[in-house]
Amino acid sequence: MQKGVASRIDIPASVWESDDAREILRRRDFAGLFAIAVKYGASQVRIGAVAELGQPAVNAILHGKRSIAELHVIERVATGFNLPDHARMLLGLAPQDTASPTGDHNDEHEEQTTELIGRLDFAATIDPTTVMILRTDTNNLRYLDRKLGGPAIADKMRAQIAQIERAHSHAVRPGIRAQLAHLLAETASLAGWQAINTLALNDAWTHYEHAKAAAYEAEDPAVLAYVSGEQAYVLMELGRPAEATELLQHVHAQHRDHVPARLRT
Structure with a gap:
């Protein structure tokens, strides 16, 4: 199910510019990624809702007992977290804005x-x-x-x-x-x-x-x-x-x- 803008987790775009966040994305460290969302007020239930995972799965990921490998789930997480294109690309996903080769504006x-x-x-x-x-x-x-x-x-x-x-x-x-x-x-x-x-x-x-x-x-x-x-x-x-x-x-x-x-x- 395609997520609407209202259902996405609101994380400041500047967060994804930090070296720590970039490294989390490059490593596909979903525990770290979910921890960022929690820091900005998202509950485990809300993370589970936007990623279509459920709260128990989110809790397991946050505690390092489970990870995410399926591309369609990673795509849902990126969409639910409203990742900008440069962050999506660090995560190994295609940019949503395909007007330019990198998905960035001038x-x-x-x-x-x-x-x-x-x-x-x-x-x-x-x-x-x-x-x-x-x-x-x-x-x-x-x-x-x-x-x-x-x-x-x-x-x-x-x-x-x-x-x-x-x-x-x-x-x-x-x-x-x-x-x-x-x-x-x-x-x-x-x-x-x-x-x-x-x-x-x-x-x-x-x-x-x-x-x-x-x-x-x-x-x-x-x-x-x-x-x-x-x-x-x-x-x-x-x-x-x-x-x-x-x-x-x-x-x-x-x-x-x-x-x-x-x-x-």
């Missing part, structure tokens, strides 16, 4: 261009000293993690990763970009370990995937071996020791001649 193109220029200008200000400061911030978070625990600094960790990702994804100079990639790998790996400690295993796996991608770009075999090895702990927590062992054996075989002796041990 003023939206201009806004995107202005935003991109601003991000590139910001990244251009990053120098080795700035990277060192960001690295110090990550090390301070590592210290706070040991003292206070991951949950106490979760917001700080998310902000730190977002800041490094923003700088890295728009850095043009190869040297600075490589340093930021190295730092991103270390920071995402720390976030992955914190997620393991709270049994947020899906989040942990995602953090390690991001860490590995950054380590590949940094072309640092020691960091790549480290974050790949840590990912095996997710498999252990999932009760898959054989796969964890296979992963560690692969990491050792691939990198043993290129990493320090302590890490090799």
Whole structure:
């Protein structure tokens, strides 16, 4: 059944411009997506109504016990949440406004261009000293993690990763970009370990995937071996020791001649 405008959940369009919301859409993280709707006043019953899922299913999704894979259901969610076209595309859906290739109006193109220029200008200000400061911030978070625990600094960790990702994804100079990639790998790996400690295993796996991608770009075999090895702990927590062992054996075989002796041990 086609939903009318009156039945849609009213979420400010600006919400979908944030880095966190974009990442939620890219990952098809429906728990995160539904949490945004709840934040803006939608009840589980209302979310279930616009998505034609029902409240029990919405509750299961919010608590990570269920996800959504069917395209027609994803389309209903996008329509019910009144997602703008750029948000629909991040979710893997076609834009509703097909007048232009991206579904955006001219003023939206201009806004995107202005935003991109601003991000590139910001990244251009990053120098080795700035990277060192960001690295110090990550090390301070590592210290706070040991003292206070991951949950106490979760917001700080998310902000730190977002800041490094923003700088890295728009850095043009190869040297600075490589340093930021190295730092991103270390920071995402720390976030992955914190997620393991709270049994947020899906989040942990995602953090390690991001860490590995950054380590590949940094072309640092020691960091790549480290974050790949840590990912095996997710498999252990999932009760898959054989796969964890296979992963560690692969990491050792691939990198043993290129990493320090302590890490090799």
